[in-house]
Amino acid sequence: MNQQSPSSDFQQAIEIARTAVTEKQLSESAFTNLQKWLTEPQYASYQPAMLKLIEDKEFGTLDTYFWEVIPFGTGGRRGLMSDFGSATINERTIAESAHGLAVYFKKAAGAQTGKAAIARDSRINSERFARIAATVMAAHGLTVYFYKTPRSTPELSFAVRHLGCDVGAMITASHNPPSDNGFKAYWSTGGQVLPPHDQGIIDEVYQATEIPTVDFDQAVEQGLIKFIDEDVASEYRSSVAAHSHSTCRDLNGLFTPLHGVGETSVYHVLQQVGFKQVNRFEPQCEQDGNFPNVPDHLPNPERTEVYQPAIELAKKSGAEIILASDPDADRMGVCAKNNAGEFIHLTGNQVGALLADYVLRKRQENGTLTPKHYVVETIVTTPLIAEISRKANVRIINNLLVGFKYIAETMDEEGPDEFVFGTEESLGYLTGTYCRDKDAAIAALWACELAAELKSEGKTLLNRLDELYLEHGYHLEGQVSKTCKGSQGNEQIKQLMKALRNTPPQKLGNLTFTLVRDYQNLELRALPENTPSETFSKPQGNVLMFEAEGEGSPLTVQLGVRPSGTEPKIKFYYFAQTVVTDSAQLAKTKSEAQSIIKCFKESLMDWIDQTLKTS
Template sequence: MNQPSPTIDVQEAIKTTHAAVAEKQLSESAFTNLQRWLTEPQYASYLPSLLRLIEAEDFGTLDTYFWEVIPFGTGGRRGLMSDLGSATINERTIAESAHGLAAYFKNYSGSDTGNAAIAHDSRINSERFARIAASVIAAHGLTVHFFKTPRSTPELSFAVRHLSCDVGAMITASHNPPSDNGFKAYWSTGAQVLPPHDQGIIDEVYQATKIPIIDFDQAVEQGLIKIIDEDVASEYRNAVISHSHSTSRDLQGLFTPLHGVGETSVFQVLQQAGFEKITRFESQCEQNGNFPNVPDQLPNPERTEVYQPAIELAGQIDSEIILASDPDADRLGVCAKNNAGEFIHLTGNQIGALLADYILRKRQEKQTLTPEHFVVETIVTTPLIAAITRKANVRIINNLLVGFKYIAQTMDEEGPEGFVFGTEESLGYLAGEYCRDKDAAIAALWVCELLAELKSKSKTLFDRLDELYIEHGYHLEGQVSKTCKGSEGNQQIKELMKAFRQTPPQKLGNLTFTRVRDYQNLEIRSLPENTPSETFSKPEGNVLMFEAKGEGLPLTVQLGVRPSGTEPKIKFYYFAQVEVSDPDQLAKTKSEALSTIESFKEALMGWIDKTLETS
């Protein structure tokens, strides 16, 4: 059905949107970006749609579509899909992203030729966007290696390295809702782009006018786009399986890809490795970007709700574990049975600690560890991993900003031959040298091997966790967040970061704050005075890490505060630690620590709401 032609012209549209800014119906940033789309020739095809929105005075939609130029965050460019807009994922912003990557590479390298790898997951529009990206990059003169079928993000990272590519791109929005998609850019190492490359690409994106593009099928015929698929994927699976450290395979379980691509990587790796009694949870296996059988259509394996459908079946078939990968299969979630036969969700921190302990013990048994080997984690990942690593007489590198690209960077800077394990609390894990991004497949392989070994000793994952707590102290971690969408939400996040930085809370629940490490200002401040006491040099980022002490229980707590780099959220990470002198007191210690943290979280969210009300 044809839409009616707009009755206003460009000048009237600019006047209308300028008035909307004055009346606070439209943000200034949206007005600035809108002007470009209204007046610059590369956006001419979008003009009728834009004028209709302006004529209808649909300023809410316009603000959502234009309040920013999507930046490269911790996971690339990611956001709401729409037909147009600088702040959304659409044909133009995908083409700009691909153009920016290719143009920046050519300028940086001084070469007009090169190689690129491109993959996509099973989200809505992922294949279409991947074909656009391939067509743009091929038009720039690079040979594109294009995965024919939906694949996982770590497979793309592997392909960049395996095929000696200069750059790569993955079309995915990870665990976001069905409305979203995104573009992850990769460099020749197989890692996501880091400074200064990320800013260089964005600069090229912003300067883009007419973008070169070639017909996809024509480019395939000419050999500019080369189709790859199982030939590379099988090599990837072999690389993952080469990191097996056990022959124990007696394990009954369920795997769900949450309607994503995990069956092609995680499940096939487990089957090939010999875990024949790990079966698929069929109702969530269809590749479907609407995620129809996932609760709330939110395919995030960090959410306990996503496991509920599988738990019902797992109980009927006597499964011992449920594994879930997110839609692009770079993250793995775990639900496992405890001694009471109940399925309990493990946090990313708990899984990371168990896997670090597993690989360090295995490497110690094989005498392949030296004090020069290293484990890597981000600043918002559990301190338990650092304690386990130090006990194994191995280096811990734990001062990294959030984003697996920083773990990949550290691998190469420190020497990949010394890399043992890398992890972040949001279900990201990696070992080996085969790729440079987190991988649900290696995590699934090791979790299953560990549990199969524990099962042979009549133990559960939770028994092993308790043993680690007794040895290193009880650790309780978690995360809460506040969603703040659009330009108004972005301003709220800025206000909250400002309040935490300038006028932080002195006490929340039974916890009193004693100092804060400010990674933006690179200083440590004493509280409640909030005066600088020390400085440090790195890492630099918009993160705050508070330290607090509890009353009564000898509890130490850290609170991390940061804006998300991939979602419209501000995130709060808490880390509680208390020594356990008597194993018989562990249950009581857990209960008391949980009570303290629950009171703290309630007070924290109350302080946040009050701060936003008065800002």
């Protein structure tokens, strides 16, 4: 190859790749995207490296890099980092994302100028990618307000609103592994982009050829890029602290940012409001995108494993609560000590229920709650929050697709002044009007206040949870997922969704399915016939919700299924509930329900494996 002319190099490379498709070594979609990158001038700087991979027949790597054009999912563009490729996060795809956002904004607004805010977390390459996004947006005539140091996602949302920006961008991959990064796009509301803006941006991204840019330092000198940091951050922290509902501060706790940016928001807010006995877990405080002291290097506070190092210290120090934020500090997880001195990891649903109950009770006590007020949750979040909200005589809006951007949209549609609380099961929580994305800081503030108040009564968060179960019924929720990577994995996810939609299992474990709500086709279908019995109008998305009954048990169970919008996974959410009358029955019900769900989960994973084998 190397002795031929460049055009011959490219032609021969294309033919080799085409043969690889025929031999099932490269997917058709990867070949299409690879051919574009090999033949169009905007990708010229990447082409020698691509030729080398083809020459070395590294088709597995090429398929990983090119099997798709990385999409805007529920959390923007997110994925594996590489030096190049349409399916990965790299300098080109970051530049495309910033370009698409800027071009679409100017077209939608009919403007040649505007304002953008940009922030980044502590991940590998986050600063480099943030600078690329800033120079592209500045080249398009937008004045860019750039956080000088790593900051949380809610601080970016706050900055968009506080500075009157038209758009914003956050460089992060949330709780993904160290290999990943991403680009979250925000609109002038401070919320992540929604229809029709998301599709408009995507169209501009896909049409991008040559992308304008400017030198970062020169743009700073010319005032095209303006640094922001402590002044805006201080306003943000004060806005969070303003939502304090208690003066109780006697609480011994540990907080870990999991090597992310949570110290800039969560920890500083807790210190500002007076939680002086909540200390940092130092081994996980250094901002480091490799997440070296997090088990498996996976900084997801939904994983019980991430708390183990902190639990060891907490037991020695007498801590009563452990808090953990993910790398961009928009999610917040909790471990609470039980009466036996063991730390129990609370699910996002349990934390959401506790916080909803806390704020509603506080608002009732101070007379600032009316029937016009409302709580918002997604369709895969616990029904317990709806029960708590109805008991408090406020509206519950719980028919939203997964993604906090839909909660933000609801806030603006229904009126932010009547908004009390928004939550989703994946550790996302928000109150107030200061931003339009989930925020670990407000969740940590309320969790600590609630824990401190309960401590003064001789109770724990776990005790309060049991009280809620006795009042509203026992609720057991959780999630399992199947990871399916790359082009082959994408096909597997499609196969599973097709099987669940067309030929769903009649029984899993001791549960028999009786009904499915298909949010893509907007219809209810009776099972096992799988025939439509009713239609509905919204929300529409690729989600299935099954209803099941247990044999000889009063337990009712729902199973939600959806492909993840941010990770190569298909997710399964289960919701079990039943009425309990006293503490003795509650203890017995917990044991029985957990046994039923354990059997159900095992049967579900067997069904998944069998379906993929026979598809």
